[in-house]
Amino acid sequence: MAYTIFRKKIRALGFYFVQKSVYVKLLEYYDKRIALQRSLENLCPLKGNVRLIYLTVHQYEKGYQIGGEASEAEKLILHDQQILEF
Amino acid sequence: MRTIFVENTQRIAIKEGLLSFFDGDQERALALCDVGALVIANHSTTLSVAACHALDAHDVLCLICDPKHQPSLMMLNLYKYHRLTTRLKKQMLWSVERKQTAAKTLLFYKILHQQKHLEHCAIDGFEEMDSILMRMEEEKSFQQLEAQAARLYFKRLFGPYFIRFEDTFINHALNYTYMCLSAVIAQVVVAKGLHPSLGILHDSSFNNFNLIYDLIEVYRPLADFIVYQSTINHTALTKACKKELLSIFDTYVMFDGRKTSLKRSVEFFVDSFIQHMESGTRMHVPEVCFGG
Secondary structure, three states, X not given: OHHHHHHHHHXXXXXXXXXXXXXXXXXXXXXXXXXHHHHHHHHOOOOOXXXXXXXXXXXXXXXXXXXXXXXXXXXXXXXXXOEEEO | OEEEXXXXXXXXXXXXXXXXXXXXXXXXXXXXXXXXXXXXOOOOOEEOHHHHHHXXXXXXXXXXXXXXXXXXXXXXXXXXXXXXXHHHHHHHOOOHHHHHHHHHHHHHHHHHHHHHHHHHOOOOOHHHHHHHHHHHHXXXXXXXXXXXXXXXXXXXXXXXXXXXXXXXXXHHHXXXXXXXXXXXXXXXXXXXXXXXXXXXXXXXXXXXXXXXXXXXXXXXXHHHXXXXXXXXXXXXOXXXXXXXXXXXXXXXXXXXXXXXEHHHHHHHHHHHHHHHHHHOOOOOOOEEOOOO
16 A cells, blocks of 8 residues: 555656666756655655665666566657657 | 657546556556646647646646647646736836836847857858947837848848748748747746736737747747758758757756756746846846857
8 A cells, every 4th residue: 555655656756667666767967866865755655665776868778678678668768859749 | 858749649638647648549658747848739639627737737838739730829827926916016017117128138139149140150240230239239219220130130041032921931930939939938927927918028909928029039049040950951841840840948048157948047037037127136138059
């Protein structure tokens, strides 16, 4: 239950689902991480393990996909065009 | 912040807190904090009321195109400012002297940016624009000088046969980009509690956006620059051309020596404008950058 509520709130913050228990958010600039961290601290359930890792887009793209494929959300976030056509 | 150009979506709604785009079985979703502007070009797209409220809550600019594919409708929340009545009363009492100085400043910087644009594109006209700027500082009737500068500027930029408001690709592209720019300014102006109809330079009773048309003057050369760049690769207002024009939402300008996004600069500019009109402090104007 706590996980469901937490998941709903981080999605509203702009985190996208990558795989189970892994969510990713694109920050416009590095200084925004302070506000994001504070928001997550307020939302974090009392029990459970929540970790925040910062990567550049370049570092993220260098990751190696062993099985499965990138989620739709990842493809959207890593899209290099500012203007998306839907 | 992305700009979403909607052409193949049947329905736009909010699902699980995300802005979701439905096209048959296909569904794509984006967080509202990642969307800067939404341009709806498809007339059969449905936009839910919940989505309208969510777009407003997250300050997402929403533009809807008319049957001619020109942006013509924008969503504006006129009652967002917390002290709206106080602000409107002050706006109605702006002194004529401050309106004059603000109008002169706006037109001065418009002509200055036009001059910089011509210089950036290596087009002749620097000296003529310079003489207009010098006359502007000395003469009281500056509006005629604006017209002279515009005539010179557009002829040099788009050719000697260019006539504004003719039915040509360049004019359609200019209208498209100016409308996008107007929407950014209108959103900030109403968010700060000002009424868009009460202008300082433009005063037409048939124009509901007099103030927007005043404040956009400083930014117009930026829109002209984007249109001028698009004419290199395009001869008609195609989808690819429109996507180039929509890049105006992601441009940067200089404000007080710092590089800021277009929307952020408009916020600083409108704040400075309000302070000038209400207290007489010096108005800070953005500096348009050409070519990055």
